[in-house]
Amino acid sequence: MTIIPEIKSFATDLTAIRRDLHAHPEIGFEEVRTAGIVAEALEAYGFDEVHTGIGGTGVVGILRGTGGEGRTIGLRADMDALPMDELTNLPYRSTNAGRFHGCGHDGHTTMLLGAARYLAAKRDFKGTITFVFQPAEEGLGGARAMIADRLFERFPCDEIYGIHNMPDLELGQVAVFPGKAMAGASFFDIHIKARGSHAAMPHNSKDAIVISMALAQSLQTIVSRNVEPLKPAVLSITRMNAGSAYNVIPEEAHLAGTIRFFHDEVGELVRRRLREITAGVASSFDCQIDVDIREIFSVLDNDPASTNALRQAAVDVVGAAGVITEPRPTMGSEDFADMLKAVPGAYCWVGHGGTVPLHNPGFILDDEILPIGASLLARVAEMRLAG
Structure with a gap:
């Protein structure tokens, strides 16, 4: 496994961010605190532009490379929690009754912040990276709200990529395949x-x-x-x-x-x-x-060319043996599908070897996944915008 060294160096910071978000979960269109933390972090990283209130509580960050004009790659993470109680007894468990990051969106947000910190410090790419922090993925239409708020008219993307944690896969395994992936x-x-x-x-x-x-x-x-x-x-x-x-x-x-x-x-x-x-x-x-x-939810359909790009990035981070390309469509749904209907792109799953399934009150996200996911997001952007 080849985690980007710079990201590995601040993995402890990523864990602290994720656990703070986990302790203060917010459900769809109520992610005011979460969005504030995201926007403040992007500002601190030196982003060229930070836009808030997109589609309600969404945040968009714009980062331009030092290589000059070029294509634009979108990277997306969801921010919302589930309307359920947590039964883990973790020291950083939810402090908001009836609110729980039982799907790991706190981890996705943290991974994208990790990629943002690394890419903002380096900027060794040609073109632009658009960071999309989406609200209300859990059945409330957050992607559609951002699109209705002219997300891709205001911040055009040539491609867009998203990831999700998966406890059914071993730590560091990545599953990515073209075509219909989620129902x-x-x-x-x-x-x-x-x-x-x-x-x-x-x-x-x-x-x-x-x-x-x-x-x-x-x-x-x-x-x-x-x-x-x-x-x-x-x-x-x-x-x-x-x-x-x-x-x-x-x-x-x-x-x-x-x-x-x-x-x-x-x-x-x-x-x-x-x-x-x-x-x-x-x-x-x-x-x-x-x-x-x-x-x-729309059917999530991975673009073949974008899927191949995400696969190559995954091989670079976790090695060829850790990348699963055999189609594994799931009847689960994901509203990133609506973004993929507007812009070509791909979606993958990153394993963390958990023993409790998603949306279970005892679900626990392994923090070891954070630098892996951050490296994968950063690497696909760098590879697609190589000067």
Whole structure:
């Protein structure tokens, strides 16, 4: 493994930054403290421009090389935490109840700051590097908010790169491959409005619980009986809420969940069938059912040329044996996909050999990953802007 020496020399500083961010997590569009720390750091590193409030709480830093005019490479990290409690008992655990960096975005932000510190001190490249610190990745549309705020019109990029930690990989392993890498996603809410009654007199009701169970089972046939088997899709119901007493049949129920897909036409098919089946169940039980479906994530599609560039940078940092190029698409989603629809680029995963999965209250990020990720981000920018 060849971590950039300068980055290795201040790895302890990166750990301190990451642990501070971890102790003070902020969820999407509330990253005021985090954004302030990022902006202050970029200013201290001597960045040419630092812009705040992009897409809400996003930060963009502009760094120009000493080699003169050239292309522009974008580097992106997400900043938000998850709305959940932390159960790790770490000395630097979350001090904000119901807020936890259970996906390692504190690490991603720190890695990009590490790359920024190194590149600002060296500036040995031709062109410009745009550092994008994005808010609200966890399903709230932070990438779309930045794009709607004219991110790429104000700060044009020829390519853009992003990374994510992965506890399923060994420390220092990097997985990167071209094409569809992460699924698109929609979220849905279903509200059933029926008729309540005494639990001892169900004949007087239109039972919202029975209706919700029938609907939930029917929705599970969409993928198995409508979607071509060679085009993966998932429909998961993740919430069911109804009732408040032992002797009351409720008149309302709420279902919620997610749809995942790798082909846009499959996503549209599943959404259409969800609406049609829901309407049929409402007619069958003579009740009202309202459906709200929101398209949250696009399919993340890695550009082949950019993927090869990121692979070469990864080989330079972790060695050829540590780079996995076999396609490993995941049904998880990432809103960096929306940036890749606007600008060619690539996304990879960097391992840290954790034992607890992402989004688990006991998730712990290994700080040893920080100089690795920082070196990878810095190296791909330097290689793409070599004078």
